[in-house]
Amino acid sequence: MHVVSPGAVGGIERVVQVLAAEQQAAGGNVHVAAVVERGDGADADRFLAPLKSAGVGVHRLEVPPRSYRRERAELTALCRQLHPAIVHTHGYRANLVDGTIARRVGSAAVTTMHGFTGGSVRNRCYEALDRRAARRFDAVVAVSAPLARDMTAAGVRADRLHTVRNAWRRTAPPLERATARTVLGIAPAPFTIGWAGRVSHEKGLDVLIDALALLAARDVRLAVLGDGPERRSLEQRAARRGVAARTTWHGFVPNADTLFAAFDLFVLSSRTEGTPMVLFEALASAVPIVATRVGGVPDVLSGDAGLLVNPDQPQALADAIDAVVRDPDGARRRANAARDVLNAGESLGAWVAAYGAAYEAALRIAAAR
16 A cells, blocks of 8 residues: 655656556555545545546545644554555655554555655755654665665665665647647747646756846747746746746646657756656656756666766756757767667566566565564
8 A cells, every 4th residue: 555645646646646547557465545624635636536437445534634643543444454565655744643553553654755845944844854764664665876875874774775766658649730729729840848746946946037037148048848836936037137028828738748848848847856857757658868867867867878967066957958950960869879778778567677676575574464
């Protein structure tokens, strides 16, 4: 049973959706419990719908805000009803509030550490607690090698730590370039940069806006797919930098990965990452990529698959974008080659098997306990 408190579908939510569906298809008896605070159910419903269609057992646990004791009681009751061999939590809320339930009901406790975002003092405190809490799990899955090193430094034992890089599966057919541009309202001519994700500090959209301002001599536009707490301040930043007219804010877009063909370039400007699912989505769409050298990104975007720059450096990002603008055909050839490598090398079966190995190790530890 996977346990998660879903937001608007992002990296963690996509991993859980794909992993649970693939485990179910491989013959597992898989359930997903979505913990949602009262009044925020739309995100949970969007998250659970494809899981239900895949035959996964879905459970929507709606609780009042900060009713953590009730949340634990309801999830414990669900576990006692279902008797899962594994309780697999995702995200710091599930880890901190619900992570000890597995031991209480006799299940093995597994967590996936998807990455840390930093940000506010409050968020950093939660993440510090999450690192400490990781020590109590029977298996801890890190989605990148840097994240695994972070977990080792946090005190997670080597026999409980597993590095499993994310894999990817397309959930809807992609649109052709012209159709995708029409859907997004992008004219045929301008060179358009695509950006997709949660509009928050760790994603570095402010750096991309500053880089766009440095490309004033180029007719380059920016399409932002996503929403988040920094959108208003970044709209103001775009106005101050003189790029508001060249930036379009699309907000949350369902099945955004089907629209990536609309872009001449995809930019991932993050300050921190685990192994971002959006990077696989861009690779699969054969769109040229410029990304920051953070987390597991260099492992995915190796060789000539795209251009890497250091985070928090607008000039370096602008230079990499300009290189693609100057040689779009070369960038597109590299993108097509990268897509072919992705299709040949990324095995969902191997990914599910790696999680299976982590589960087996967790079950042995739980049995000994």
